[in-house]
Amino acid sequence: MTHFVGRDDAGRRRHAQNWLALAAGAVAAAGLFAILIALARVPAIGKLFPGPEFYRVALTLHVTLSQGVWFMAFAACLWALDAPRRPTTVDHLSLAAAALGAVGIALSVGVGEPAPLMSNYLPVLDSRLFTGAFLLFGLALAVRAARSALPLRRPGSPGGVRALGLRLAAIGFCASLLLALLAHRVIADGVDGLAYYESLFWGAGHLWQFVLVLLMMVCWLELAPPDPKRLAPSLPTALMLLAAAPIVAGIGLAMMRSPLDADYIVGFTRLMQWASWPAPVILFALLLRASPRAMPGFGLSAVLFVQGLLIGAAIDGQTTLVTAHYHGTIGAVTLAFMATALQLLPRLGATPVSAGAVRSQLACYGWGIMLMMLGLAGAGLMGAPRKTPGDLGLSWSVETISRIMLGIGGLLATIGILMFAYLVLMRLWPVALGRGIENEVAR
DSSP, rough: OOOOSSOOHHHHHHHHHHHHHHHHHHHHHHHHHHHHHHHHTSSTTTSOOOSSHHHHHHHHHHHHIIIIIHHHHHHHHHHHHOSOOOOOOOHHHHHHHHHHHHHHHHGGGGOOOOEEESSSOOEEEEHHHHHHHHHHHHHHHHHHHHHOOOOOOOOSSSSHHHHHHHHHHHHHHHHHHHHHHHHHHHHHOOHHHHHHHHHHHHHHHHHHHHHHEEEHHHHHHHHOOOOTTSSSHHHHHHHHHHHHHHHHHHHHHHSSTTTTTTHHHHHHHHHHHHHHHHHHHHHHHHHHOOOOOTTTTHHHHHHHHHHHHHHTTTTOOSSSHHHHHHHHHHHHHHHHHHHHHHTTTTGTTTOOHHHHHHHHHOOOOOOOOHHHHHHHHHHTTTTTTTSSSSOOSOOSSHHHHHHHHHHHHHHHHHHHHHHHHHHEEEEEEEHHOOOSSHHHHHH
16 A cells, blocks of 8 residues: 555554544544435434424434544545654644544534524524534634645655645644634624525635545545556646646635625635536546556445536535535545555554445445435435425325435435445544553564
């Protein structure tokens, strides 16, 4: 297996282990909320839950933990592995702050009666604990990303291309936080509630999606390393720069338009429609031809991404077609991250996961997400609105059957999530106690 960096370092490795443990813990907690969400949307069963408000609170915590925390904690793991120096006190403090913020986000549901605000990209709870924990986690990741953004390395090899992708992603994440800060300065005095978070996250959320695309491409290169004789590093390098170009365009758009302008909203929408897919689709096609052996998860991740794009082309209104679209694209990122994390475990000094367990876990999650996509798409074609549990009666119709598919797929994907968390955490725990494979070899 190829590595993100050539040199190894015990301090960096331990730091990356801790980030990966945080990521796995967050995705496990998100999986528990996902079980409740899936059951709440199944006809007849959903009537057993308290009501739509319960569904929205569970959805808010699921999305925040599974996207905001899991994605960025795993990104921090990759950045830590790729760091050119040992972690410093600042790095350790950022990790501790991120962990504290993640715990605060998860526990905020039990303090008071927080109202969910279902904003796009990241829904939030109207709660001081949630807001404070969310800001703490964001600040911690901003420090980690800023320290990983520079210096850029010359991408003269596949490893160099991955390093370039990681740094472009770090720069993009910092840019997305800057856009959120600029939006806050413009809208803070005149907008509040749901409208505030919609405006706050619109530009920043779009830039963040481009960051996730870059990170997914980095993972694809790790899962399907190309033969240099079949694919020169210059072409993947160009594709990394192409994937990062929309971030620059988004910054320019934010400089010229207010977050409250219609042009701002439409501009970022068009940017996502036309600029998010060419680089990863071309990279996937090239790796299919140039990689001598792809590891589990690569192909299914790419298929989910393409299917999500195709469903996105059919969107017409605020139906569950929107949800099906982003479950495909976000599911593709998650699957790529999971597959890469499982392959990195031996590099982190942990016992490797058997090939059969890797395939079973990735298939369970990937096919579960695909079934969810089909269920959401079917319900969306029938006009089912997004962000609601829908009709929970048991009447046999296309929408009802689609919702049953959604529930089954959701439970299957959740089992895959919990399997992943178990496989990772059960192998990192002995490493934390000094019983990893590297210590066994030393004895």
